[in-house]
Amino acid sequence: MWKIGNVEIKSRVVLAPMAGITSLAYRNFMKRFGVGLTVTEMVSDCGLIYGNDKTIEYLKTANEERPVAIQLFGGDADNICKAIDVVLKENPNIDFIDINLGCPVPKVTKTGAGSAMLKDPEKLFKYMKKICDYSPLPVTAKIRLGWDEKSINFMENIQVLEKAGVKAIGLHTRTAKQGYSGKANYEIIRDLQGKMSVPLIISGDIYSLDETLQFLDISKATAVMVARGGVGHPRLIEQLNHYFETGEKLPDATLEENINYLLEFADMLIEEKGEYKAMMLLRGIATKFFDGYPNTKRIKNAIAQTLTTREQLLRILSEYR
């Protein structure tokens, strides 16, 4: 058990925010495998201020998933503060405000938001101080190593964030320039937790129990974020959490088990989004449930290219079985 501010977090596994993936249904589905903290995908401060219906949809959470953080992004602290008002009016049943300081997408960084904030620690301090002073809920932040390999400044930025009043820091161990490819660098954050006053949550290349244990050992981090490695592989969360609780290593899921997980998730997604939209999302996500198992190319193609109804999903799976 660990804490962010005064809030107890029961598992060291955090479900990473992922735009287009970590919907309410996804978070609820993953929760029961042993997630201690969920984070919504990044939500635009301006979208909330202007009352955009689609943006406000992202604020929905469930009591069962708590503790939960709403992640906001935006280049201006005053706008983030206004957005926090909207968040709390729409949904007071949340625990943290997380600020996105890691998104590398040009549409976001050109407004000064996301990872662009990492370039100037002084500016970052003013921005985060204003937000932390304003927010009635504890504020957390998610950063990267730096903007590019020539400006790796995570240590300075972490100190700035701690001074501003942030209560936990997620660190994706890539630079913004790396985007989502190339190896995550853990050697560079050796013993980092010992140099920090708030919990460190590591992110990057979290795909297997054994590797994650190495990353935790190197960084001494308090917690770990499961992102792409958990999509289609909920057992990874169970393996991590079970190991943290007991020291035992659970086996990987069998393909049969994974297919059952997929069906369960599909039904939760249909309930949230309606059948058609759920199927369109599943074209991208459902194939991941087959990654790592032999002879799954044909079924992955069928899912990715033809899926439109639940009935059809059942048919594709039964033909495969």
Ligand SMILES: Cc1cc2nc3c(=O)[nH]c(=O)nc-3n(C[C@H](O)[C@H](O)[C@H](O)COP(=O)(O)O)c2cc1C
């Ligand atoms: C499709 C996708 C969407 C993402 N969206 C967000 C986001 O909204 N907010 C955020 O802080 N990080 C986001 N991330 C970054 C992840 O939270 C995580 O830090 C990153 O994927 C590194 O972990 P991994 O290598 O284990 O996947 C996203 C990543 C992916 C692949």
